[in-house]
Amino acid sequence: MNLHEIGEFGLIDRLAAILPQTGKGVVLAVGDDCAVLDMGSPSDPERGYWVWTTDAAIENRHYLPWLATPEQIGYKIMITNLSDVASMGAIPRFATVSLSAPADGSVEWTEGLYRGLAAAAAASGAVIVGGNTTRSPLGFSVDIGLLGEVERDRLMLRSGARPGDALLVTDTVGDAYCGLECVLKPRIPVPQEARDHLIHRYVAPAARVREGRVISGSRLATAMMDVSDGLAGDVAHICERSGVGVEIDVRALPISPEVRAFASAARDAGVSPFPAWRYALIGGDDYGLLLTCPERDADALARLIADETGTTLTRIGTITPPERGRTLVLDDGRKIALDIGSWQHFGGE
Numbered sequence: 001m002n003l004h005e006i007g008e009f010g011l012i013d014r015l016a017a018i019l020p021q022t023g024k025g026v027v028l029a030v031g032d033d034c035a036v037l038d039m040g041s042p043s044d045p046e047r048g049y050w051v052w053t054t055d056a057a058i059e060n061r062h063y064l065p066w067l068a069t070p071e072q073i074g075y076k077i078m079i080t081n082l083s084d085v086a087s088m089g090a091i092p093r094f095a096t097v098s099l100s101a102p103a104d105g106s107v108e109w110t111e112g113l114y115r116g117l118a119a120a121a122a123a124s125g126a127v128i129v130g131g132n133t134t135r136s137p138l139g140f141s142v143d144i145g146l147l148g149e150v151e152r153d154r155l156m157l158r159s160g161a162r163p164g165d166a167l168l169v170t171d172t173v174g175d176a177y178c179g180l181e182c183v184l185k186p187r188i189p190v191p192q193e194a195r196d197h198l199i200h201r202y203v204a205p206a207a208r209v210r211e212g213r214v215i216s217g218s219r220l221a222t223a224m225m226d227v228s229d230g231l232a233g234d235v236a237h238i239c240e241r242s243g244v245g246v247e248i249d250v251r252a253l254p255i256s257p258e259v260r261a262f263a264s265a266a267r268d269a270g271v272s273p274f275p276a277w278r279y280a281l282i283g284g285d286d287y288g289l290l291l292t293c294p295e296r297d298a299d300a301l302a303r304l305i306a307d308e309t310g311t312t313l314t315r316i317g318t319i320t321p322p323e324r325g326r327t328l329v330l331d332d333g334r335k336i337a338l339d340i341g342s343w344q345h346f347g348g349e
Helices: 003-018 070-087 107-124 175-184 192-203 209-218 231-242 257-268 276-282 295-309
Strands: 026-028 035-038 049-058 091-101 127-135 141-150 165-170 223-227 245-249 288-294 313-320 326-329 335-337
Touching: 049 070, 070 091, 070 107, 070 141, 070 209, 070 223, 091 107, 091 209, 107 127, 107 141, 165 295, 175 192, 175 257, 175 276, 192 257, 209 223, 209 288, 209 295, 223 231, 231 245, 231 276, 231 288, 231 326, 257 276, 288 295, 295 313
Parallel strands: 091 127, 245 326
Antiparallel strands: 026 035, 035 049, 049 141, 091 141, 165 288, 165 313, 223 288, 245 313, 326 335
């Protein structure tokens, strides 16, 4: 058996079975956007939690060195980690950077990369406190470790969703994926203004740290994670961890005019027959927040996020009992199974 056959999440399950999941101070190991560690001590048992995440970025796999400046690349690499911490309702604090670089790599390019990493960390209040460098025979790769902290009563997990909860997402979805498609499939005749917007969303995403703090502080949300691998797959993670089903209405998805323009251009060019809502479901790299809350609180939470951060929060569906499975409501009202996948390493879409 090879890794392609079991996919990223099958591999994670197998590795988690090998590793101990409990230990002194371990609140949660594998299974969420971050591990959760208890900061409590005999002198201060009510102290909060550390949340710890790590993520790697490999040249020509996670970033295209010819598409963006080194500063932009570094900024985005740090954003992917900051987004994980944001999804836990936490505050980013300390980061380490491990760099693997070829001996003939550019010093100036490497310095630009670190300026981007440092700028993203500083914008969120985090500090890069060290790391490692080593020689690579296969181009650049960067591995970030990020530590955040959160109060005990503000920790957000994937496992709190309950039947009847509303399902909501920040921002618009699918933009970054369509931006990458614009780059990889330049013959799709997307209007230039829309193309520029979509590529910018891919190259320069934002981590919703402020939004995560407002949501966790509201005490209204029941579960949360970030949208990094695609909305459909990330919803599935919440369902699995919470033991619930879901119904998503494609008519409610927050889809930008630029994604709609891309979908239309791709159909006209004979490249893809997909409707815009499919890109919204499969597209990764948006780094918005996906969350659930009681039905009665959905409007109030959306208003709070808009008032405090200026970010939109859109209701896209409902959490259902597990026996109802995962379904999509289509444009014509028909319901079908939500069997659309999203990105995973070793497997693809």
